[in-house]
Amino acid sequence: MASPKRNKFSREDIRVARFAKAMSHPARVAVLRMLAAKEACYFNEISKKIPLAGSTVSQHMYELKRAGIVQDSYEPPRIKYSIDSRKWKQARRYFRDFLKIKQGK
Amino acid sequence: MASPKRNKFSREDIRVARFAKAMSHPARVAVLRMLAAKEACYFNEISKKIPLAGSTVSQHMYELKRAGIVQDSYEPPRIKYSIDSRKWKQARRYFRDFLKIKQGK
């Protein structure tokens, strides 16, 4: 048998961490707020609001997609982004549960 | 005046992102769970549970301290870690509020 350190992290912890990572940059937090407020946004509007180069914003959008919270659809010639409600609900539940680990007194 | 991109991110978004970053690694999520469950832990116990080298665990503890969620006290020859309740409460509030940006239907 290998060392006892060989245990993996729990699925739950991995998921919480993944979601947290998606929110770990102010630009991505800001984008999520925009998307939530308007149901959907074209990249255009997002990029205008975020104080970073368009190519960088694009990268952040990719990260959000990769985390699964955001989806896009091609509406030529623009791309419409929106929150994936199902995934968001999931993520929110994981996070809410995690926040319960310590009660406020 | 500089370009309109020169705006900064909001304080709120920066704070959410900072706390999120603290929770963006499964090891740190696991540590927070341990601390919350037992009120406090010696480094020893934490390091035994986390499948990483002690020096790496120490680094993760430093990150949690840096984010302000965790505090330590020296009880020779050990170090006792605990969640900073005030900061945790704060973090939790920021997150709960953020999670409200989109309601579950």
Add this chain to the structure above:
DNA sequence: ATTTTATATCGTATATTTACGAAATACGAA
């Protein structure tokens, strides 16, 4: 057919994160 608009991708530079083992520190015990 050319230009303009919208967006992604590429190439790249720099910074940060993550990880490890070895060495340092600090203390209590023998």
Add this chain to the structure above:
DNA sequence: TTCGTATTTCGTAAATATACGATATAAAAT
């Protein structure tokens, strides 16, 4: 004083993240 235990810090390597401008692509407008 020497030894053992607990923990951090150091040195360092490798991976990932962040940012930009330039270039590519695709469709719309002219």
